[in-house]
Amino acid sequence: MIWNQEIECMDPRELGKLQLVRLQKLVDYLGERSSFYRGKFTAGKISGDAIKNLSDLKKLPFTRKTDLRDSYPFGMFCVDLKDVREIHASSGTTGNPTVVAYTGNDIKLWSEVMARCLTIAGAGPEDIVQNAYGYGLFTGGLGVHYGALELGAAVVPMSSGGTKRQLKLMHDFRTTVITCTPSYSLFMAEEAREMGIDPLKSPIRIGVLGAEPWTEGLRREIEAAWNMTALDIYGLSEIIGPGVAQECPEKNGLHIFSDVFLPEVIDPATGEDCPEGDDGELVITTLTKEAIPLLRYRTGDIVSITYQTCECGRTLPRISKVKGRTDDMLIIRGINVFPSQIEAVLLEVEGAQPHYQLVVERVKGLDTLEVQVEVDENVFSDEIRRLQDLRHRIKKEIESVLSLVVEVKLVEPKTIERSMGKAKRVIDRRRG
Amino acid sequence: MNYWDRNIETIGREELAALQLQRLKETVARALNSPYYRKVLGDNNLSPDSIRSLDDLRRFPFTAKDDLRASYPRALLAVDREEVVRMHASSGTTGQSTVVYHNLQDLENWTGLVARCLVMAGATRGDVFQNMMSYGLFTGGIGLHYGAERVGMMVIPIGGGNTHRQIQFFQDFGTTIIHITPSYALHVSDVIRDLGLSPDDFRLRVLIFGAEPYSEATREKLEQLYRVRALNCYGLSEMNGPGVAFECGMNEGMHVWEDSYIVEVIDPESGDLLPPGDEGEIVFTTLTREAMPLIRYRSRDLARLYERTDCSCGRNFRRLSRIIGRTDDMLIVRGVNVFPSQIEHELMRIPEVGTNYQILLDRVENLDRMTVRVEITGRTFHGEVGELRLLKKKIEHALKEEILITTEIELMEPGALPPSQGKAKRVIDNREM
């Protein structure tokens, strides 16, 4: 099944024409409505007319995450607040969160691309989709939710966590499609076996797994554990949330919806295009979004791209799985974590010191984050209760900022490894 | 006064009765498609033809929460599985969970009812709606979300918790309406004060309260603290979730959307219908639900129905008092329904735990805190501190999985708690509201 045959299998030349028209309109739209981009355009005198062909995209400026943060809260909005239907936000780093907004049409677009994703993965209206991505400000939950409704499948809006309950409902309702992070799907399989449920006997046939990078090795483990097809989904809240690209059962890359999300892969250092097939930073221009359209948004994700037609018949370009990051962002249980966020918390908690190290591990398939904090004489107390209280406060504060459960371990002073005088902040022991 | 759907909201009593009768017949016909009602109604020789007037509803047996549990997972489903597009479930994995199914039309109707509530509260397209109830299987978050988007407000689906960020968003996005539990509203107000802020720093104008009972005094206090209007929203997941009844603010009580629900008040002991104005258990019959119609569902909530039906807001729907209590021992902690039996069940599965336990509820900085005290068995303690900590963690984790909220665990010496013979007081509720 193909959700939108016309678009997904469009002749590449036709697709190029569509992209060009949309890009011209977008530039005019931004010039008219976005104070942020207008400022950037007048410097270089750009308008829709200046875009004669798609390569003129290179004349347009990049947009970075810092641009979104600096223009918090409304600086990037192109519509009146009256026309905004929904707001999402990522957790705040040292100051402001990154805010994204949707008009009614943006939510329609989101539902459409998510319905395409689920269909590409092989799901249909007869399926029962258990959605274990977190609901709320995180885009994972509601994005998949809207798409599954659009598709006409039955949604079980589980949200994340509560593993026993997830498994019980999965078993009782004969869930056929699971949406969650890859590591959580593996964790659920282990928990199932401990509860005496054989995951191999479950009717689950498809996993649409994303929000964190994963390898072929992990895919094989997950597929063997559940006897299902495990496919990668890609997205980021700045672009729309989940629904930017989706892997099909051919498993040779993720189809990126370039009719609405125009991709480039560039050398992050020079900003120049990478040759097809080479690794580089993924850059996306949203062609039809209304509330906050973005020009050449630097995702920070390292991928490669191919424009060859896929065996499944879709002509859309395909990106590889995410191979790394251009910055120090960590993804833990689908949640983006910057070490600077934790540093900011430690500076705020009374009695804590910003001497810390993050240890990321995978235990029974599930990511764990341990924050080791050095106890120096300023912090040390003779009373166990005080230290435990400090530990507890640090834990609560970090958990509140990251929306992620962490372990906090107090360690002796100067025990955190330092390289070239600078503390090594992250030890990532996950494999696969 | 604004209406979302003026025609239906201002319908006269007689016309309403005719509509109810028609819809009741349809409901019974639909219910017969479910295995459960096919059996129960068949055993009692009941069919749509048994209904000639609304009074005939009394001939139908009640549907109890235990019937829902016993019919888990699918015996109450009245449409093909393929038609279902959403399900919600209450907490609990130990045979306590109740499940509700919706088809597209059901979601459409529910969204419409919530939109009516919100417009009644004064919501318009220009409003910014911060939804501070949790999302997911719990109906409080998603239910209001859809209704608010339908009204055309800007929705911030922030969920509960992370108070500093909630307050930052009040300021940064000019939030005008929030949906919140009353106890959390008290806590947020404390934090606002601690940050040196005041209601003048925000544009809030309406608070919508749901998910837990509270007093009129608390409402007044909150209205003063926030300098806004506070309105009550009532619902239960078996009847969709929020949006069953809502306050118009003109008169005491919440209008029940009687075009969608028939409401009765009964003596919980005898099951007899009570005269208008008397306090009793509320019983609902769905009138438009397709995927899972429920007939005479006993809510276990105690309240009164006011006698007068006319209201200065122009609606003639009967009004329900605030919820006065429960017919069972259900606790509401941070908006989440918890049965002591769920806790007991989990504790007894852990071999290191003795047979005695106690549930202690109090409020710290205006947030509910649940402490579970358990006795350890003599053979558990081997002198290792680490061992006891692991046990605490294990109990905490098991309870969290079951009741979805975090509890504090206190390990007690054997014999420290009142023995389990007779009617031991298991729950000590020190919360004041």
Place this chain on the structure above:
Amino acid sequence: MRVKQISVFLENKAGRLWELTETLREKELNIRALSLADTSDFGILRMIVNRPEEAFDALKEKGFAAAVTEVLAVEVPDRPGGLAGVLKALNDDGVNVEYMYAFVEKKAGNAAVVIRVEEVERSVSVLAAAGVTILPADEVYNL
């Protein structure tokens, strides 16, 4: 009256305790009494040594998180009920004992305990009034 106790933060990690005692040995410091409180992820070693200031500096130099806390050393009659008598005096006056540990006194006939209380001043008078002997600091360091 007040005795200076050295407290040290220790991760539950092999070899740390040995490193600590090695540091004291190098400076020829003698441990008079000690107690180790442990939780599952860290521990606190509390001890009385003959030259507390010197020990504190040496430990800090070696990178340990250490602190000096004031405690009381109390003589306890070496017979059944001896300790109960001491604690009764404190309990009757509502003084809360944070922690305590015993050590060996070289004088025959008596035992000794280190007591950590919040209100040191008041405890001293309460204990004195109850006829309990409080050991002077110098005597404790030079046992």
